[in-house]
Amino acid sequence: MLQVPYLRENTEKALSSLAKRNKDFSATVESIISVDESRRKLQNELDNLLAESNKISKIIGDLFKEGKREEADGMKARTTEIKEECKGVETNLSQLEEELKQLLYLVPNVPHESVVFGKGAEENEVVYSSGDITALGESKLPHWELCEKHKLIDFELGVKITGAGFPVYIGKGARLQRALINFFLEEAMKAGYTEHQVPHLVNEASGYGTGQLPDKEGQMYHVGVDDLYLIPTAEVPLTNLYRDVLLKEEQLPIKLTGYTPCFRREAGSYGKDVRGLNRLHQFDKVEIVQLSKQEDSYALLEDMVNHVKGLLNKLELPFRILRLCGGDMGFTSSLTFDFEVYSAAQERWLEVSSTSNFETFQANRLKCRYKGADGKTQLVHTLNGSALALPRIVAALLENHQDENGVRIPQALVPYCGFERI
RNA sequence: GGAAAGGUGGGUGAGUGGCUGAAACCAACAGUUUGCUAAACUGUCGUACGGGAAACUGUACCGGGGGUUCGAAUCCCCCCCUUUCCGCCA
Numbered sequence: 001m002l003q004v005p006y007l008r009e010n011t012e013k014a015l016s017s018l019a020k021r022n023k024d025f026s027a028t029v030e031s032i033i034s035v036d037e038s039r040r041k042l043q044n045e046l047d048n049l050l051a052e053s054n055k056i057s058k059i060i061g062d063l064f065k066e067g068k069r070e071e072a073d074g075m076k077a078r079t080t081e082i083k084e085e086c087k088g089v090e091t092n093l094s095q096l097e098e099e100l101k102q103l104l105y106l107v108p109n110v111p112h113e114s115v116v117f118g119k120g121a122e123e124n125e126v127v128y129s130s131g132d133i134t135a136l137g138e139s140k141l142p143h144w145e146l147c148e149k150h151k152l153i154d155f156e157l158g159v160k161i162t163g164a165g166f167p168v169y170i171g172k173g174a175r176l177q178r179a180l181i182n183f184f185l186e187e188a189m190k191a192g193y194t195e196h197q198v199p200h201l202v203n204e205a206s207g208y209g210t211g212q213l214p215d216k217e218g219q220m221y222h223v224g225v226d227d228l229y230l231i232p233t234a235e236v237p238l239t240n241l242y243r244d245v246l247l248k249e250e251q252l253p254i255k256l257t258g259y260t261p262c263f264r265r266e267a268g269s270y271g272k273d274v275r276g277l278n279r280l281h282q283f284d285k286v287e288i289v290q291l292s293k294q295e296d297s298y299a300l301l302e303d304m305v306n307h308v309k310g311l312l313n314k315l316e317l318p319f320r321i322l323r324l325c326g327g328d329m330g331f332t333s334s335l336t337f338d339f340e341v342y343s344a345a346q347e348r349w350l351e352v353s354s355t356s357n358f359e360t361f362q363a364n365r366l367k368c369r370y371k372g373a374d375g376k377t378q379l380v381h382t383l384n385g386s387a388l389a390l391p392r393i394v395a396a397l398l399e400n401h402q403d404e405n406g407v408r409i410p411q412a413l414v415p416y417c418g419f420e421r422i
Numbered sequence: 423g424g425a426a427a428g429g430u431g432g433g434u435g436a437g438u439g440g441c442u443g444a445a446a447c448c449a450a451c452a453g454u455u456u457g458c459u460a461a462a463c464u465g466u467c468g469u470a471c472g473g474g475a476a477a478c479u480g481u482a483c484c485g486g487g488g489g490u491u492c493g494a495a496u497c498c499c500c501c502c503c504u505u506u507c508c509g510c511c512a
Contacts, residue, residue, distance in 0.1 A: 044472060047481040054481085057493040061440040064492095076492045083492095246432060246469095248450085371432090371450090377469085 020326030118325025
């Protein structure tokens with residue numbers, strides 16, 4: 001959620017940046033500013049009424065002590081009057097506050113200056129690419145066929161016990177999952193991230209904290225009886241560890257990592273793009289999260305991008321990095337880099353990581369702040385990235401490293417797997 | 423699921439309807455002392471929204487929401503959460 005004073009003082013700048021999202025927010029922002037102005041006016045009115053009432057109450061108290069009971073009783077009339085007036089003002093005020101909140105929920109984060117205008121995914125900029133597109137022979141197979149051939153994943157079984165999008169990993173397929181999770185966690189640990197095992201269900205407040213609520217309510221599985229949500233990413237519990245927290249400057253940056261399964265309803269997506277491992281309702285992911293001082297966040301974003309680069313290089317996968325254009329960027333993000341791995345057998349790019357700086361957008365709702373050297377309290381910047389999500393990595397590994405004898409496991413992963421080939 | 427006890431500032435924790443935005447202690451910050459560190463001493467020290475160039479100042483906030491009262495952290499009602507005991511259980 002953006003901060004009203006920011007919008008008020010930087011209206012032009014905010015609007016021109018927001019326009020990069022290929023949507024016009026000027027009407028909403030204008031409403032925010034004008035509603036807030038009315039709000040402040042009413043607040044002032046109320047404050048003055050209350051100030052008067054407080055003053056009178058104090059005098060009455062003093063009169064009572066002096067035993068001037070009648071004089072005191074005489075003053076009560078005015079406070080009753082004030083109370084009536086306050087009621088009206090309060091009602092209007094809370095209405096305006098609610099209105100303001102709803103309006104603020106509509107405005108996404110202001111894109112970073114490096115973000116370009118764009119309507120959608122086609123306009124994302126490739127800012128880096130690494131590795132050659134793997135040349136595969138005629139016998140190349142997509143991962144879903146490789147999975148069947150080598151008995152790594154049984155999609156049908158998953159359908160039976162749960163439904164589509166809930167695969168069952170078997171044998172070397174299961175061990176590969178475990179190996180990847182451990183590999184990613186170890187690498188994150190070496191890079192200074194502290195591993196956390198967090199709950200896989202979160203409450204409503206956490207959903208609001210990181211911005212999944214109210215914007216993406218339908219994307220999360222909701223456990224009605226207990227009013228809890230299954231996490232769509234470890235970002236939610238990890239970042240919310242620092243909800244309502246006042247940090248000291250020297251504690252920053254805070255670097256967190258964790259493995260969790262992720263649950264996404266993915267309502268409305270069907271077809272060939274979601275075949276096999278390309279899109280699932282449940283998948284595994286290792287997430288990295290940072291909380292930082294405002295002035296450091298973009299350097300740290302760079303570090304996170306480099307960390308993910310390192311992982312993909314060790315897995316010997318060809319990939320590219322995209323800087324998302326305004327139209328394709330998530331609601332809460334200021335700047336996002338997507339990582340895509342080329343899948344030679346499917347002949348398409350698969351998104352395997354999304355690494356973003358949210359600046360103060362999440363921190364504002366989270367109320368995660370720190371006290372700077374100057375004694376001033378300010379919001380932290382939050383960042384996160386997938387490092388990495390498993391299913392498409394598995395797809396890419398299987399497809400890119402297949403040969404006539406099966407599938408080769410990249411060297412870096414062998415110690416974690418315990419086998420060199422599938 | 424049943425019973426009981428609790429929820430107060432960055433932390434611990436007092437708090438009799440008005441002198442309580444809130445004692446005390448810890449932490450933090452500034453200073454004095456000191457060869458350095460430590461200790462000791464002195465002072466400062468909550469958050470949010472307003473007004474003001476500033477000093478300063480108004481209001482709100484003691485889990486959340488209502489109510490009683492001229493006046494509520496304090497009394498009443500509802501809700502939420504935590505802890506402990508019992509039950510169930512990996």
